Amino acid sequence: MQLMPFWGCMIPLKYPQMESAVRFTMEKLNVDLIDDNRLSCCPDPIYFKAGDKMKWLILAARNISIAEEKGLDLITMCSGCTATLCEVNHHLKEDASLKKEVNKKLKEIGREYKGTVEVRHLVTVLRDDIGLKKIRDSVKVPLEDVKVAIHYGCHLLKPSAIMKVEDPLTPTILAELIKATGAVPVDHKEYLMCCGKACKDVDISLNMTRAVFESVEESGADCLGLICPTCFDSFDIGQLRISRHFQKDFQIPVIYYFQLLALAQGATIEKVGIPYHKIMPKSFIEKLQPEPIMA
Amino acid sequence: MKKVNYEFRDKLNTVLGGFAHNYCYQCGACVGDCPAHRFLPEFNPRKIMLQAIYGLEEDLLGPDSLIWNCTNCYNCYERCPQEVHPIEVIIALKNMTREKGTQSPTVENILQRVNEKGVTVISTEMIKKRRAELGLPEYKLEGKEEIEKIMNS
Incomplete structure (x- = not known):
């Protein structure tokens, strides 16, 4: 293809x-x-x-x-x-x-x-053209210990009449794709929240992002999984700002879906640039790659 | 007493996405699911549509306009039974601020960057190094003259 x-x-x-x-x-x-x-x-x-x-x-x-x-x-x-x-x-x-x-x-x-x-x-090519089976078959190291809270972001699904991915109120595409890596998608209440990037008033963005972090924390997930670099920006480097502003040290690693998939397919953490992330607790890296694997 | 400013409405009608404000019947479906409203109650897409219907130019296009707090999440686009697409009306209003000179500085920066570089993110030495570490080719953009020509036409 x-x-x-x-x-x-x-x-x-x-x-x-x-x-x-x-x-x-x-x-x-x-x-x-x-x-x-x-x-x-x-x-x-x-x-x-x-x-x-x-x-x-x-x-x-x-x-x-x-x-x-x-x-x-x-x-x-x-x-x-x-x-x-x-x-x-x-x-x-x-x-x-x-x-x-x-x-x-x-x-x-x-x-x-x-x-x-x-x-x-x-991600729609993965779901509709390549198919979940082929993705599962490509996985060498299922990420069975990794619990992923999903952040859909706004622009994959909406406006639904134009995007035609699925109902934006009950999406499943990312949960299905995460399962295909062996990882476990975890429900959390703010999974459809916006990342807040576009608002001029800083308080809106800060509170919106905090709501997502609190929701992820409550869910017991190991990380926040997403598919958009702008959302990533809000949640990774943005987490430092949130932690400082609210005097609360969030430690929620944020991961781009294709990093998860690549790791499951045998990529090293270096190959997918995990060490470049601002928030990356050692305990999570160990979950991602318990032992060195040659790509 | 407020008087409807039809001149302003006529102008909004000609901007892409602006005309649909005429269809708003103030039901408020756009409000309940608006994340910006949840965190800043003064931001209310129904009220913004009402201001558009009244033609309240200063409230909408002035330097303190609340329109810049829209998250661009498209929930109002999904909810509106009249297909007003409040977010698109807000974007039309934002387009109108440029003529007035009250646009957000970020908008101007982004337009300028695309004009000069063809992209919105400026490449840094650190990123060049990371690309090399990851085994990625150097980032190149060709056809910048085409972009410049469109930007300046």
């Missing part, structure tokens, strides 16, 4: 361990990633879209047109990129006059958006 990965900005330029983990897992699942260095910022669905929605549409359409050139679906690994590219793809497929307006601008750089490919988050 061939896919065009859309790495975005945060993964390659802030959390390259996520890129490393994705590349490792895709190799194990016999997926060819056809990279293209012309893919830019998606552009970001929060600030860029709030500044100039028309240019946001045009730049996103430019990115999609690159995948169209090669006839490949564009696959995202960040919920923000998923939000922008899925939404723009949807609107341009539905709205002929908007598409015409966007294409007028793209013509100036010799491009055209046609509407011939799909944009999807990689």
Whole structure:
């Protein structure tokens, strides 16, 4: 299977361990990633879209047109990129006059958006195309001792009419994918909460993130598992800020789903960049990799 | 007594995503599930839609506007029975602040970074080193002139 990965900005330029983990897992699942260095910022669905929605549409359409050139679906690994590219793809497929307006601008750089490919988050490819069985079969070291509280984040599932992943109130996709690694998904009450990244008032973000940490603590999970580098940012480095602000030392390691999968497939903790995380208790590292394994 | 500012509403109607505010019948379905409202009760998407219906330009586009506390979570988009998509109206309002000069500095930074670099995150020596440690190729972006051309058209 061939896919065009859309790495975005945060993964390659802030959390390259996520890129490393994705590349490792895709190799194990016999997926060819056809990279293209012309893919830019998606552009970001929060600030860029709030500044100039028309240019946001045009730049996103430019990115999609690159995948169209090669006839490949564009696959995202960040919920923000998923939000922008899925939404723009949807609107341009539905709205002929908007598409015409966007294409007028793209013509100036010799491009055209046609509407011939799909944009999807990689986790939906795992669930729908590769399948849970094949994922389970690729696991060498089931992570049986690892209890994972899930954070879905906002933009994988919503707006549901556009994302078409599943009902955003009762999602199961990440629980199923975590089970496939041998790890145990753990319920917690704030699993559908937002990470709070976009709010201007710092108190909202701090309290929102704290609510998630308290919920994870209460659940008895070992870590918080997620699929978005922006959520990761809020919960990993953000945890230092929360602990300082509320005078409470949270020690909840945060892990990107593909890091878990890669570890289960035999990657070392170094290969998936676990040592780069700000919050990474030694006891959790031992759970992830009880003994050294050659990748 | 408040008077409806139709001029402002007419303008909002022309911004992408702005027109749907006309369909709001103030049911409040958007409020109950709004995480920003839960942690800051003054932030209320129903009230923001009401301000849009009245055309209260200063409240919405002024420097102290609450619109910047939207989490962008899309719960209101899911709940709204009228397909107002309050988040998209809020984004339309945010787009309008640029003309007024009251936009968030973060918005301006991000636009500028994309214009200059094509991405929002600036590469650092530490990340270059990490990429090498992880066995990843050096990050490269081609076609920046295309992005610049779109940004400045």
